[in-house]
Amino acid sequence: MPALAPVFKRTALPPQFCNLERLFDTLERRGLDGVVAYLRPNVFYLSGFAPPSNQSVHETNGYAAVVISRHAPDDPIIIVAEFDLMYLRHQPTWIHDVRPYATLLLPFDIPVGQAPLERFVPAVERSAEWFLRARDRYAPSLVDGVQTALSDLGLEHARVGFDDLRLARTLQMQEAVDAYGTLKYVRQVKTAQEIELLKTATRLNQLAIERTIATWSRGTTWQELVHTYNVTATQLGGFVRDPGAIVIANPVGVDPALYMYSALDSEDFVVEPGMHIMWDCHGTWQHYCWDGGKTWVVDDAPRGNSRSIGEATAAAMDALQSAMRPGVRLSQLQAEGRRAFRLGGLTQEHADGTFIFFHGLGLEHIDIEVTSSHQDWALEDGTVVSAHLQVTGGDRERGWLEEIFLVTPAGGEPFFSWDHAPIAGDAIV
Structure with missing residues (x-):
């Protein structure tokens, strides 16, 4: 039987399809300085990041996180698994600060070497500016990556909403607030x-x-x-x-x-x-x-x-x-x-x-x-x-x-x- 081409084909989504105006207005109204999205639907909503590998785990055990400050609306950060870094070369995102973190794909039994991130990126991309930035911000874990992002955005000592308080409890934070409903509220009005x-x-x-x-x-x-x-x-x-x-x-x-x-x-x-x-x-x-x-x-x-x-x-x-x-x-x-x-x-x-x-x-x-x-x-x-x-x-x-x-x-x-x-x-x- 010949292969069947789908009638409804999958193409790259727009770099930004979330309701940013409503997001920042909601954060201000609810007294939040920023938000950390960890649940898979919210990460996708805010960034467009949703590789197939990400769908194989439960939404509460995701492979990525997005950190946004309403005081720096143009400087959001997304932290992704090293093996998914290349996904955003195919699916564009309005978030330009893309940071990888180390996962269990790296060996435990031998030294990882001087350039572990290069294992996950084609040679033709390794001299690109985006890769050099990502390599400089390569975190040892997702939690470490989120902690650094919060610090870089000045949110460690602020009031920050989390859609998953389990993640918040692993971080050094002044005030972490449940924002599960907050992001649902943002999502309910469609772009x-x-x-x-x-x-x-x-x-x-x-x-x-x-x-x-x-x-x-x-x-x-x-x-x-x-x-x-x-x-x-x-x-x-x-x-x-x-x-x-x-x-x-x-x-x-x-x-x-x-x-x-x-x-x-x-x-x-x-x-x-x-x-x-x-x-x-x-x-x-x-x-x-x-x-x-x-x-x-x-x-x-x-x-x-x-x-x-x-x-x-x-x-x-x-x-x-x-x-x-x-x-x-x-x-x-x-x-x-x-x-x-x-x-x-x-x-x-x-x-x-x-x-x-x-x-x-x-x-x-x-x-x-x-x-x-x-x-x-x-x-x-x-x-x-x-x-x-x-x-x-x-x-x-x-x-x-x-x-x-x-x-x-x-x-x-x-x-x-x-x-x-x-x-x-x-x-x-």
Whole structure:
């Protein structure tokens, strides 16, 4: 079989795509002189640094750190593992002070020699100014590198935020403050570059759903469709996390419970004509998340009560789109959606039993500073929000719709190009 070229190709990101203005404004408002980012998503957000090697360890045990002072906004520092130093020759970054640190790739049993860093850099690069600077700042460890960076930026005796206080406890600091939520707050308003990345990720998801639906034939099982989606999304150029992209369960029968899919082979069934399959798919492209999908009526169109549910669900999402404005709280959005369901013909009891919920979207499926698992937060201009609607019912009746919106003063800007009606058979609109 010939190699397949991805439809959505990976190219270098802009040198700076983070919201620097919001970052420095937030640091000032919260009384922080600087910030140290160690968790992998925050390092990527602030620098663009995300080599494949970095993805093989947990985000709380990263290979890099970014140190930024709001008093020296043009002089941030990134400390990276020696073996990843060359990554930033391919992915440009606005951070010009790039400092390597020694890792376990250096030998313990023999002397490392006079020029250990040269082991990790091609000969053609070793006379370049960037390499000479990096060699002069080669630290014996990540902790040592961060400590020196703090000193160089005058932050040792300042009030500094850390997204990981475990790292802070290894350093000599005057005052270290928990800034995990601070960086989430910065990230919740997207830059133009981030919005384009999220829109592209959504297009990939939509195309993967459409192509997966097109493979169905009588006798196809749910597990086969799930696997087809995972493979299709990857072939298109996206990435699916273990154990898979599909999130919501599609129980067979009349039980209306809403719960999450296990991704285990035991949760399988033949996908029969007339079934309502709820697509809720997760994955990433260029590290930014996709989410969402909608109801697919297998080899048929919605009929009878299910048609009314589909129409009411579409009308409710339209109402949410109009209401998706800065300052509006989740409770207000829920009230708008439930009102639309009642106007669409659902009984009071049925409308009250619908699920209407929201979360932010970006480098993860929250990407908002929240302090409670049940928090009635308000929308902010420039936030990207995933809106979910689920009308309970059996497998021939239920309704599901998830749309991705950019919050604007004029209402939500949808990312999916299809409409809000269920997919009837293989007819994608």
